[in-house]
Amino acid sequence: xxxxxxxxxxxxxxxxxxxxxxxxxxxxxxxxxxxxxxxxxxxxxxxxxxxxxxxxxxxxxxxxxxxxxxxxxxxxxxxxxxxxxxxxxxxxxxxxxxxxxxxxxxxxxxxxxx
Amino acid sequence: xxxxxxxxxxxxxxxxxxxxxxxxxxxxxxxxxxxxxxxxxxxxxxxxxxxxxxxxxxxxxxxxxxxxxxxxxxxxxxxxxxxxxxxxxxxxxxxxxxxxxxxxxxxxxxxxxxxx
Numbered sequence: 419x420x421x422x423x424x425x426x427x428x429x430x431x432x433x434x435x436x437x438x439x440x441x442x443x444x445x446x447x448x449x450x451x452x453x454x455x456x457x458x459x460x461x462x463x464x465x466x467x468x469x470x471x472x473x474x475x476x477x478x479x480x481x482x483x484x485x486x487x488x489x490x491x492x493x494x495x496x497x498x499x500x501x502x503x504x505x506x507x508x509x510x511x512x513x514x515x516x517x518x519x520x521x522x523x524x525x526x527x528x529x530x531x532x
Numbered sequence: 533x534x535x536x537x538x539x540x541x542x543x544x545x546x547x548x549x550x551x552x553x554x555x556x557x558x559x560x561x562x563x564x565x566x567x568x569x570x571x572x573x574x575x576x577x578x579x580x581x582x583x584x585x586x587x588x589x590x591x592x593x594x595x596x597x598x599x600x601x602x603x604x605x606x607x608x609x610x611x612x613x614x615x616x617x618x619x620x621x622x623x624x625x626x627x628x629x630x631x632x633x634x635x636x637x638x639x640x641x642x643x644x645x646x647x648x
Contacts (some may be wrong), residue, residue, distance in 0.1 A: 452636070461536070461622050461639035462575070509635070520637060522574040 421445065422506045427527040436493040438526055440506030443487045448510045451482060453491045454522070455502040462505070462522070465491065496530045503527050535559045536640035538623050544646045551610040553643050555623030564606040565624040565637065566590075566598060568617075575622065581606055582628065613647040620644050 423441040430436040442451065452467040466473055466480045468489075473480045479492040493500055505525040536557045545551050555564065562583050567575040567590075577590030579598040587598060595617065599607045610617055621644075624637040 459620060459642065459644070461624075461641050464636050464638060467636060520575065520577075524574065 421508045421521070422523060424504070424506050424523070424526045426524065427529070429529040429531060430493075430496045432498055432530050432532050433495055436491075436496040436500065436528055436530070438491040438493075438504050438506075438528060439488065440491070441488045442506070442508045445486050445508050446510065449508045450510070451480065451486075451489050452505075452507040452509060452520070453478070453480065454505045454507065454520075455500075455528075456505070456525070457499075457502040465504075496528075498530050498532065501528060501530045536623060536625055536638055538621075538640040538643050540643060541641065542644045544648065545613055546648050547612075547614055549613050549647075551613050551645065553608045553610075553621055553623075553645070555606045555608070555640055557604050557623075557625045557638075557640075559625055559627070559638060560603075561625035561627045561638075562603060563626040563628055563635075564600065565626075566596075566606065566608045567622045567624065568592070568619040569622065569642075570619050578608065610645075610647075613645075615647045618645060618647045 450467050450469050453465040454462045456462045466475055466478050468480045468482055482489045503525040505522045507520055539554045565580040566578040569575045576592050578596050579590050581587050581600045584600050597609045620642050622642050623640040626635050626637045
């Protein structure tokens, strides 16, 4: 039930910005856009999420288009430790005892090179 | 994230053995989850619990059982392990108090289980 489309792989030079795109053309009005990443075989790590406004935290920025059909995760100064699989996930805000599942899909393998 | 711990980190066992994987969290969250990850298949939800008295099956619960001993502890058991349960297992937590603004889940480091 993938609701997002991401490129399978990208690369980026260390110190440069990494811009990871995600298409979610069927997103519903109450669905958030989440980004997680997984460094090889480690537990997935939450990065950021948003509904319709752009968001920024200490890890990254999330830019959501006005029609909400796509978004971009920006790592402003990529380092070698940012090499990971990045997952874009859409999920409704909780309104009660809804299923807690996160559908991770295949994600984008980001490789940061020196 | 050290707030969510899993034990053991690695386990090798034989077919037919009963295995328990444990998860503890210090985040004070009420919701806990068990996922498994197989190569090429992403993460799949096994069981989830929204509080100590609430246990729910996920999409692949057959062959597994869980116990929520306390708000901070959620254990996953394989009643009689079989080779196709060889996988990476992750525990996760989330907080219902913030769920209406997005139910962010925080994951443990994982347990690599091999069933021979």
